[in-house]
Amino acid sequence: MKINLTANYLLLGDRSIDSIHVDAVEVTLKDLVRIISGRSTTSDNLEYLNSEGTALQPIFEVMINGCPLSLCEKGIHTVLKDGDNVSLYLDLPYGG
Numbered sequence: 001m002k003i004n005l006t007a008n009y010l011l012l013g014d015r016s017i018d019s020i021h022v023d024a025v026e027v028t029l030k031d032l033v034r035i036i037s038g039r040s041t042t043s044d045n046l047e048y049l050n051s052e053g054t055a056l057q058p059i060f061e062v063m064i065n066g067c068p069l070s071l072c073e074k075g076i077h078t079v080l081k082d083g084d085n086v087s088l089y090l091d092l093p094y095g096g
Helices: 029-039
Strands: 002-007 019-021 060-064 085-090
Touching (some): 019 029, 029 085
Parallel strands (some): 002 085
Antiparallel strands (some): 002 019
C-alpha cells in the first residue's frame, strides 16, 4: 500500500521522500506514525503519540486527504487506503 506524505519538517531523513510503502492490508494513522517514527533516521526524539498512545502530541496537525484529523470520525484510528494523502505539520511553540 502506498501512502502519499507531505510534511513541514524533514521526514524519514530525506527531503525528497513523498510517500511510504506499507506492507499491510489495513493501516491506521496511528500505525503510520509508528512506522514513520521507527524508520526515521533524524528524529529519534520526536514522539508522535502521547504517553498513553491514544492521541497525537498537540504539536502535530494532520490532514488526511485534505480533511483535518479533528474532523475524522475515528481520529488516529482512521483507516488509510492505498493512495491516500497524509499531511503532517509540526507546530512548535514560539518563545525563548
